[in-house]
Amino acid sequence: MWRITLLAAFLCAWTLFLDVGHSEVSPKPGKAIVPPSEEWIAKVRELAPAAPTVAPKRKREVLLFYLFTGFDHKVIPHANEAVKAIAAKSGAFGVTASTDIEVFQPENIRRFDAVILNNCCSVGPGRNIFLDVLSGNIKDPTNAHLGDRYKGLGDDERKARAAALERGLIDHIEGGAGLVAVHGGIVMQNNSARFGDMLGGSFDYHPKAQEFTLYPVDPGHPLLKAFAGDTFTHTDEPYMFNNAYAKKDFRPLLMIKSADVQGKREGKPVDDLLYVSWIKKFGKGRVFFVSPGHFPESYQSKAMLRFYLDGIQYALGDLECDDAPPTRARP
Secondary structure: OHHHHHHHHHHHHHHHHHOOOEEEEOOOOOOOOOOOOHHHHHHHHHHOOOOOOOOOOOOOEEEEEOOOOOOOOOOHHHHHHHHHHHHHHHOOOEEEEEOOHHHHOHHHHOOOOEEEEEOOOOOOOOOOHHHHHHOOOOOOHHHHHHHHHHOOOOHHHHHHHHHHHHHHHHHHHHOOOEEEEEHHHHHOOOOOHHHHHHHOOEEEEOOOOEEEEEEEOOOOOHHHHHHOOOEEEEEEOOOEEEHHHHHOOOEEEEEEEHHHOOOOOOOOOOOOEEEEEEEEEEOOEEEEEEOOOOOHHHHOOHHHHHHHHHHHHHHHOOOOOOOOOOOOOOO
16 A cells, blocks of 8 residues: 555556646856855845744754865855754754864764764765875865874874774764765765765765756655645756665655756666656665756756755654665555
């Protein structure tokens, strides 16, 4: 009966997928991403939700981690401001921002109810942000000094410490905290099988940024209320995933039609439907991945800001909803 109900729901979603109106179109990105101005910040604050979707069960504190050692997403400051605006205006949670990897030590991370990874891209091909810092392999000149304190460590010590910091993050989420990965946040520990299992996938590549339509997978799902059952026209980098993604061990939220994506690599098979946002359980914890967010214009949308708030509240454990993969029967 459960599978029949799910099938009916997804047939309904497929009908909407084929023929549905557009509720909103995000603004066209500018030619260059410039730092957020006071005017831009004020606009996002105006658009941010005025109240939480559900009342927090208790006072919440979120770690906003925004260190990058590899590719510099110029949108990082904008995403930071958007998260802070959502938190301040809704009152759903507090925010502590940091680029210090020591925050993932068990004695430090335990005070946070959830962790947001804001475009934490690591250096390829190693793709290990902890080892990057411990080795002084940091392309961001603003944070290049972060590796100075580890100069006396040997290679084995660096590897052991990097593994411990990654374990500190994973154990915290598995133990009951929440994780939110924004866009390039999925790349942070991209070669770690355990990190990929936690997130539900790993980054493979992306074609050039382009306009495409985001479709709600299940328009009736509580985390998709922001879009009112309609599609959303958006410009972004369409991420392609590998590894754990193949298992689809998550509850998909937003998808795009891969046939509409230009620039896919030849010889790389892609599913007809490409999921770009999902939620999943990880042990006792909850994970929310949201790929849309490469441009500042992503946050100049009431619907997208509400979607972010709802996803964060899910990760915090306040917004309860069905997070089981569609093909998995309930016990």
